[in-house]
Amino acid sequence: MNDRVKIVIGLALFVVLATFPIWHAFGKSTPAPPDLSRPLAGTTCVENAAWMTANHAQLLDQWRDAVVREGKMTYISTDGSQHEMSLTENCLRCHGTREKFCDRCHNYADVQLTCWNCHLDTSPEVQKQ
Amino acid sequence: MNENRRNFLKKTAGAVLGIGAGLPLGQVAEGALGKHPTDEGVSGSTQWAMVIDIKKCLGEEVRQACSEACRKAHNLPDIPNTSHEIKWIWTEEYQHVFPDQTHPQQATGVREQPVLTMCNHCKHPPCVRVCPTQATWRRDDGIVMMDMHRCIGCRYCMAACPYGSRSFNFRDPDPYIAKDSNGKLPSDYPVRGKGVVEKCTFCAERIREGGTPACVEAVDAIPGAKGALTFGDLADPESGVSKLLRKEHTICRRPSLGAEPSVYYIV
Numbered sequence: 474m475n476d477r478v479k480i481v482i483g484l485a486l487f488v489v490l491a492t493f494p495i496w497h498a499f500g501k502s503t504p505a506p507p508d509l510s511r512p513l514a515g516t517t518c519v520e521n522a523a524w525m526t527a528n529h530a531q532l533l534d535q536w537r538d539a540v541v542r543e544g545k546m547t548y549i550s551t552d553g554s555q556h557e558m559s560l561t562e563n564c565l566r567c568h569g570t571r572e573k574f575c576d577r578c579h580n581y582a583d584v585q586l587t588c589w590n591c592h593l594d595t596s597p598e599v600q601k602q
Numbered sequence: 603m604n605e606n607r608r609n610f611l612k613k614t615a616g617a618v619l620g621i622g623a624g625l626p627l628g629q630v631a632e633g634a635l636g637k638h639p640t641d642e643g644v645s646g647s648t649q650w651a652m653v654i655d656i657k658k659c660l661g662e663e664v665r666q667a668c669s670e671a672c673r674k675a676h677n678l679p680d681i682p683n684t685s686h687e688i689k690w691i692w693t694e695e696y697q698h699v700f701p702d703q704t705h706p707q708q709a710t711g712v713r714e715q716p717v718l719t720m721c722n723h724c725k726h727p728p729c730v731r732v733c734p735t736q737a738t739w740r741r742d743d744g745i746v747m748m749d750m751h752r753c754i755g756c757r758y759c760m761a762a763c764p765y766g767s768r769s770f771n772f773r774d775p776d777p778y779i780a781k782d783s784n785g786k787l788p789s790d791y792p793v794r795g796k797g798v799v800e801k802c803t804f805c806a807e808r809i810r811e812g813g814t815p816a817c818v819e820a821v822d823a824i825p826g827a828k829g830a831l832t833f834g835d836l837a838d839p840e841s842g843v844s845k846l847l848r849k850e851h852t853i854c855r856r857p858s859l860g861a862e863p864s865v866y867y868i869v
Contacts, residue, residue, distance in 0.1 A: 541749050544741070544810070561790075591750065591792040 507581045510573035514566070519548065519556050533560060533588075560588065561595045570596045648743040649836040650723065650804055651864040652815075653846045656696075658830035659718050664821055665693050668718060668831070671820035674788040675805065679778030688769040690802040691720040691817050700867075702856055718831075720817075721746060721767040721802035722855060722863030729759035729768065738799075744836070744864055745804050755797040764859050768801045804833070836864070 512518075518525050519532070536558040539545045548556045557563045568574040571594040579586050659665055672678065672691050681687045697704045697713040704713055723746045729738050730746065737752035738759055760768045774796045781787055791807065794800055805815035813819070814833050821830040834841035843866075846852070852866040 537751060541747075541751065542739075546810075590795050593787065593790055593792065595790045 504581070507577040509577055510569035512567040518567075519550050519563075536560070561592060565594065565596045570594055570598050572599075647837055649864070650744045650809070651834065651836045651843045651847075651866065652720075652723075652804070652818075653832040653843050653850075653852065653866045653868060654718055655830050655832075655868045656715065656717055657868070658827055659821075660716065661827065662716075664824055664827045664830055665716060665718055667820040667824055667827075668817040669693075671816040672802075673780075675808070675816035676791045677779050677787050677789055677793050679775035680780060681773075681775070681778045686772045688771065688775060688800060689767075690769075690800075691718060693717065694719050699855060700853065702858060703853060717867070719765065719767070719855075720865065721804075722765055722861065722865045723802075723804060724864065725862035726860060728762040728764065728861060732758040732762040734758065741806075745806055745809075746801075747803060747806060748800060750792070750794060750798050750800070753798040755799065757799060759799055764861065765855055765863075768799050770799050771796050 536548060540558050546558055548558045550556060571589060575586060668691050678688050678690060693716045696715040696717050699717040699719055723744055727740055727746045730740055734756060735752045735754055737749045738746060740746050757770055760770060771794050775794060779787060808815060818831045818833045821827045832842045832846055834843035836843060838844060847866060850868045852868055854863040854866050
C-alpha cells in the first residue's frame with residue numbers, strides 16, 4: 474500500500490505516452506490529398522473512378538496474371554467496353570506519367586510500389602526528355 | 603484382459619487387410635497425380651521452333667549481331683565477371699554444345715567450332731518440373747516462359763537445366779546495361795532486379811505482335827548470313843523450319859536426356 478503514489482505516477486505516465494499520437498496530432502490539419510494529373514484523353518476510366526481508387530491494385534494484379542500467364546490482352550469491364558490490359562500502354566496514356574500520377578498518391582499514402590523496379594515508364598512525355 | 607487382447611488383434615488384422623486391399627487403388631491415384639502437366643499432349647496448334655545453321659554462323663560478326671540484337675531488345679547487362687554474366691544467346695565450342703557427338707578422330711577444328719546456343723524450349727523442360735512457384739512454365743505454343751513476378755530466385759531451374767541456358771541476377775544489373783547519352787535504356791522491355799533467374803523467351807513479346815525473334819531479324823539483315831537462324835511453327839508443314847527439318851540433316855543437343863529441344867542444328 475506504500476507504493477500507491479509510485480503506481481499512480483506510473484499509470485499516469487503510461488496513459489500520457491500511450492495516447493501521445495492522439496494529442497500530438499490534435500488540432501493539426503492533415504495534409505491535403507495530392508493533386509493528381511488529370512486524364513489527358515477520354516472521360517471514363519476502365520471502371521468507375523471510385524472503384525478504381527479502391528481496387529486498382531487488385532485489378533492490376535489480375536491483369537498481370539491474365540497477360541503473363543494466359544496471354545490475354547483485352548479486359549472487358551462491367552459496362553461491356555473493351556480495354557487493353559497494360560499499365561504503361563493504357564493507364565498512363567490517359568493519366569500522364571508515373572511521376573505525376575502513381576508516385577504522387579503513393580508518396581502521400583506512403584505505400585511502396587515495386588512495379589517500377591523493373592517496368593519502365595514509356596509515356597511520351599517521359600520519352601521526350 | 604485376454605478378451606481385450608483378442609479383440610485388439612482382430613481389429614489390427616482387419617485394419618491391415620483393409621489397407622492392403624486399398625493399396626492398388628492408391629497406386630493408381632498416385633500415378634495419375636504424379637503425371638506432370640508438361641507430359642500431356644499439347645493442345646495449342648502452334649509449336650515454335652528454331653533451326654540454326656552452324657556453317658552460316660561461323661563468322662564472328664554473325665554471332666555478334668545475334669547477341670547484340672538480343673542485348674538491345676531485352677536490356678541485357680554486360681557484366682565482365684563471367685560467373686555473374688547474363689546470357690540469353692551466346693557462343694560455345696562444338697565439343698561443349700554436343701559433348702555426346704564428339705570423338706577424338708574428328709576433323710581438325712570441328713571440336714573447337716563456335717556454335718550459337720540459347721534456351722532450347724524443351725518439350726519436357728526439366729526446369730519447369732523443379733520450379734516450386736511455377737514461375738517458369740511451358741506455354742501451349744511451346745515457349746518455355748518466365749514469370750518474373752513469381753520467381754523467388756531459388757535457382758532450382760538452373761540446377762535442372764542440362765544446357766546452362768539460365769542466368770541468375772546475382773547483383774542489380776542496372777549499372778551494366780549500356781545506355782545512350784541521355785541515360786535512356788536501349789528498349790522498353792522491363793529490366794530485371796537482383797535475385798531473379800532469366801533466359802531466352804524466343805522473343806515472346808515480338809511474336810505476340812506477329813514479329814520474329816530479334817536474333818533472327820539481325821542475321822537476316824547481314825548479307826550472306828540470311829537463313830543462319832530460321833524461326834517458325836513446327837505444326838505448320840509449310841513453315842520455314844518444317845521445310846528445313848525435312849530437307850537437311852539436323853541434330854539437337856543431348857537427345858539422350860529426353861528433354862526434346864525445340865532448337866535444331868544443321869551441322
